[in-house]
Amino acid sequence: MSDSTPPNLALKRKRNDESDGIDDFESITPELSNASSEDNPPLQESLNTKRKRGRPRKATNVDATYGQETESSKIPINQGDSLDSKCDAIPQTSKSEQGKPKSKSTKTSRSQKVTKSSSPKRTPSAPWPEAFKSLAQTHRALNLVYTFCCTRKHFATTFENIRKAVQAQLGSGRELTVEDVARVRVLVPLAVKFEYVDEAKLEVMTVGEKETARNQSYGLSHPECDVANVDANVQSKEVLLFEFLDGDLKREVRHPKNGEPTKPMRKMKDEDLKMPVYSQKQMLALIEKRNKKFSDAVDAFLVQCEDDGADPVEKLEREKDAWIPSPPVSEDDSLETAKLLSMPPREIPKERKSMAEIIEEIRAMDWYFAQIVPEGHRVFEAQSPVYGDLTFQLSQDLVNALYNTKGITQFYSHQAEAINSLYAGQDVIVSTSTSSGKSLIYQVPMLHELGRDPNSRGMYIFPTKALAQDQKRSMKELLQFMDGLQDFMVETFDGDTPMGSRNLIRDEARIIFTNPDMLHITVLPQESSWRTFLKNLKFVVVDELHVYNGLFGSHVAFIMRRLRRICAAVGNRHVRFISCSATVANPEEHMKAIFGIDNVRLIDFDGSPSGRKEFLCWNTPYKDPNDSTSGRGDSVGETARLFCQLILRGARVIAFCRIRKTCEVLLQAVRNEFQAIDRPEVGKLVMGYRGGYSPQDRRKIEKEMFEGHLLGIVATNALELGVDIGSLDAVITLGFPYSISNLRQQSGRAGRRNKDSLSVLVGDRFPTDQYYMQNPDELFTKPNCELQIDLSNELILEGHVQCAAFEMPIRPDEDQVYFGEQLHELAATRLVKDTFGFYHCHERFRPHPSRCVPIRDTEDQHFAIIDATNARNVVLEEVEASRAFFTIYEGGIFLHQGQTYLVKELNTDQRFARVVKVHVDWSTMQRDYTDIDPIETEVMRQINQTSASRAFYGSVQIHAVVYGFFKIDKRGRVLDAVAVDNPPIDIFTKGMWLDVPKRALEILESRRLNIAAAIHAAEHAVLSLLPTFVISSPGDVKTECKVAKKELGRNLKVANEMRDQQIKENIRKLQPPARQRPARLTFYDAKGGSCGSGIASKAFEFIDVLLRRAVARIEACQCITPQGCMECVCDEKCRELNSVMSKVGAGVVLRCLLGWDVDIDALPWGEDVEGEDGLRELAGGLETVIPATEVPLRRQSRSDNA
DSSP: OOTTSOSOOGGGSOTTOTTOSOSSGGGTHHHHHTOOTTTOHHHHHHHHSOOOOSSOOOOOSOOSBOOOOOGGGOOOSSOGGGGGSOOOOOOOOSTTTTTOOOSOOOOOOTTSOOBOOOSOOOOOSSOOOHHHHHHHHHHHHHHHHHHHHTTSTTOOOBHHHHHHHHHHHHOTTOOOOHHHHHHHHHHOTTTEEEEEEEGGGGOOOOOOTTSOGGGSOOOOSSGGGTSHHHHHHSOOOEEEEEEEOSOOOOOBOBOTTTOOBOOTTSOOOGGGOOOOBOOHHHHHHHHHHHHHHHHHHHHHHHHHHHHHTOOHHHHHHHHHGGGSOOOOOOHHHHHHHHHHTTOOOOOOOSSOOOHHHHHHHHHTSTTOSSOEEEEEEEEEOOBOOOEEOOSSOOOHHHHHHHHHHHOOSSEEHHHHHHHHHHHTTOEEEEEOOTTSOTHHHHHHHHHHHHHHOTTOEEEEEOSSHHHHHHHHHHHHHHHTTSTTTTTOOEEEOSTTSOHHHHHHHHHHOSEEEEOHHHIIIIITTTTTTTHHHHHTEEEEEEOOGGGSOHHHHHHHHHHHHHHHHHHHHTTOOOOEEEEEEOSOSOHHHHHHHHHTOSOEEEEOOOOSOBOOEEEEEEEOOEEETTEEEEEEOOHHHHHHHHHHHHHHTTOOEEEEOSSHHHHHHHHHHHHHHHHHTTOHHHHTTEEEEOTTBOHHHHHHHHHHHHTTOOSEEEEOGGGTSOOOOOOOSEEEEESOOSSHHHHHHHHTTOOBTTBOEEEEEEEOSSHHHHHHHHOTHHHHHSOOOOOOOOTTOHHHHHHHHHHHHHHSOBOHHHHHHHHOTTHHHHHHHHSEEOTTSOEEOOGGGOSOGGGGSOOSOOOSOEEEEEEOGGGOOEEEEEEEHHHHHHHOOTTOEEEETTEEEEEEEEETTTTEEEEEEOOOSEEEEEEEEEEEEEEEEEEEEESOTTOOOEEEEEEEEEEEEEEEEEEEETTSOEEEEEEOOOOOEEEEEEEEEEEOOHHHHHHHHHTTOOHHHHHHHHHHHHHTTGGGTSOOOTTSEEEOOOOHHHHSOHHHHHHHTSOGGGHHHHHTTSOOOSOOEESEEEEEESSSGGGOOSHHHHHHHTHHHHHHHHHHHHHHOOOOOTTOOTTTTOOTTOTTTTOSOOHHHHHHHHHHHHTOOOOGGGSOOOOOOOSSTTOOOOOOSSSSEEOOOOOOEEEEEEEEOO
């Protein structure tokens, strides 16, 4: 198919066309098929020998053997007589046994290839039978044709499309049959996919190259596939698809004029956007790799037959039948077949087996290849209940209500102790496990008080609206069984409460369920209207106290002090505070800090029963389990398979994902998996749950899950908190969820009181995930995190003092008990004093000071996603404005509840997007870049007396641009590149930065260490230490994380292959990338708007000690990986998942900033490490980094000396 071919699907060509499938195959086939080691000695050398290094490196803690490929690996492409050569055997015999790697983990030097130590490899004692020689020729022809077809735009490698080309390669009139491919699959089942697929799903959308996405009419190739309901009425056709699964060509987009690869971050003109191209070198390498694997598999098969005394040809013929694909039958045919065979319909068991039995069943399945890592299976034994007694008598009505609604006749020990403490007048913090009955602790005292005094009030504060709704429902159920209290109003009071109902709720409700935001914006500023409620307030409940940490926690702490101040002013000094928290290191101290109180009783022993709990660290296997260089497989597909198997065995499952898009992709994969195993009806019983869905949809999903109508949920951390969705049997966490605290919180969602449960962490390919897969002990032994808030942050303090002065005039002598000793100075300089000595809110904060003090990052502007399929015009969900351009763009694919929608229109003025439901087997990925640059220096200071470097503080601009998108197939291959014309997103904040000294750049360049990786690792090392100097939580301050695709460029690889004496001369000749970044470490406030949050400013004051501690941490860490680990430079919250990191480089950067000496001779040389994508530390010079220039000074800026 030539480049001039009109946009079309090769799949749709007429079958009687003699050139069907591949028009220009012959133009390249001779080059590939005749290529050998003699024809391409440089290529063969690069494929089969290690590149020379500038300096050798010693490997420590090595539990593997190293070796180079031998001459036997050089398999010519077209010469059948070479197949008698004896190759190393791989123990690969049957589908059930193949590819199960040893469980022992290894640590190796990153500069060398790893081969697993094993017993001496055997080869067959006799030459290959003719049938196997013929089959090897078939495999080679399939390999050659398929690899070429992968370079063709929009070409589907169906059996019919490639058959003639393969037969032409075989020659001698040989036919290619389905049985031939089945025989190949017997030998390499994991390397080949050969199955029937829906023809419609192979269709891809083609776009003209000279129009931008905004000006095009996007549609599918055929109208009948565009709209969902029409597509459903078209009779689907199944076609036989052939694919190799063990590797893909690395694609790159080349510039049309100079032929250089273009960078993903560069914004190009639409006419410059071209499809990816491939080199002959890449194609040859992949072809040879597959041929070598097949030859090894044949040897292993023949050796096994010798051991078993079996005839290899007969055995191959017997086993091939199991690998011949069968076209799927229609639903009607399936039902008819079931009736004829008198087979009862399959059902999910109502009573499942134990989790231990289910795990063993999954281990026995043919797709299990030792995914459970060594030391990664932990068992926590069941715990019996411990009961306690109350020291006072409850009313009979309350006792009846507890029994009738919850079946409660006794309290667990922690419940009884907490309720007794509240009755004695103490404030209480309860820190016990999930599902331990904590809500009863704040329900019983309030109901008991209402029985004694009907005018009592209660305020229940939750971090989310869903939790508030959940608790309101539970409280109403209890009231229905209490005489005289049935008609008492208990109601939510949040942003969704209608304005017309708010006054009634304020005046009549005995209990309100609200959140910190409403207390800050509505209740406290209108204290005169709320005085009756506040005067009778008996209990303030703050659930999920661990959420109020860092910057957000500091805001909430001042809101609680404002509440206490007003209650005291109206004569109520006896409010009791109740908090519940997940397990943290300092719950008692944290509650005291949040409320500003001293008499706190900690309840942290758990009397509730719990079932046996199994915990698995489940690592995504390699694409080829026998080849670690093949890279990790699809973690989403792995999770979907595990999710489905658990549900089919009667388990109720929840899967947690890190981000919204992964949530949708996993939900889609789960439904596809159920479809593939002929259980599509089960897929309808699984729903997604994430931010963006409407409140109505979320409440419906919660209700369906609680009532048992759903079998599983795929969610983001929106369900981490304790929304009651009924009991769950299993939790699957896809990818490490940024912190161990998050993981423990998610894991706690599973478990019934008397039944066992399962929690699984599925490791992704990223460094953080793999670190914990190799060190599973740390998931269980690391201490719980400490919660911190900062009451001395002047920006936060002033905002809340202004709010407090607006609510009620301030008297510093009396009010310093709430706001600290800083209040006197703050009142004198920032407030307005009247003639009576009272201080009032400053005019610049009026008329609504609370609206000038945002307590968390929320957005008012949203884009509506409208489903326009068949003119439905229904709002699917809303997307925050900051996410919109990264999520919705014309021609892109949008996912909602696992369904695929095509974006037809994006209206930025009216903030909506129209989408239509489509059935396609591809998705889109935005092409974007984000620059974080200081734009104005306000303060500068010398780092220390021995360093010439300076630290800077000032305004920082975050500039994000989405300039196009890729169309990606289900295997991650690029189908097309499309430009879009979106306006940039600019955000301004405050931050500090350090320009990397020229000396550091010269050292890194001289040792060919990646400069971007060094800067990235140095940023992480400093960022991780901020909480030890400035009270903050992860995410309050951020940095510019380096992106692998942008930083690990082609030129670095070229530079890395040069000889030492040629490095400097040749680097100057390399074509620089279009987008280069200054050599700078930047840290900025992620919250607080353009004024920042004040945290970066405080860190600026400690910069010298921060840098010293960072160097000490790096040099004390014993890890041997070039990228470092969680204990030195890797960060659990890195948005790019630590993909571009250099531990050694970070040490160089930080030492030079401090003015310290660097032992250059002790530094390793840069290396092109073989391994998975995103795990490479490539060598090179100033590739994507250039020296930084000083940022202009603001007028009246100052300079501080260290």
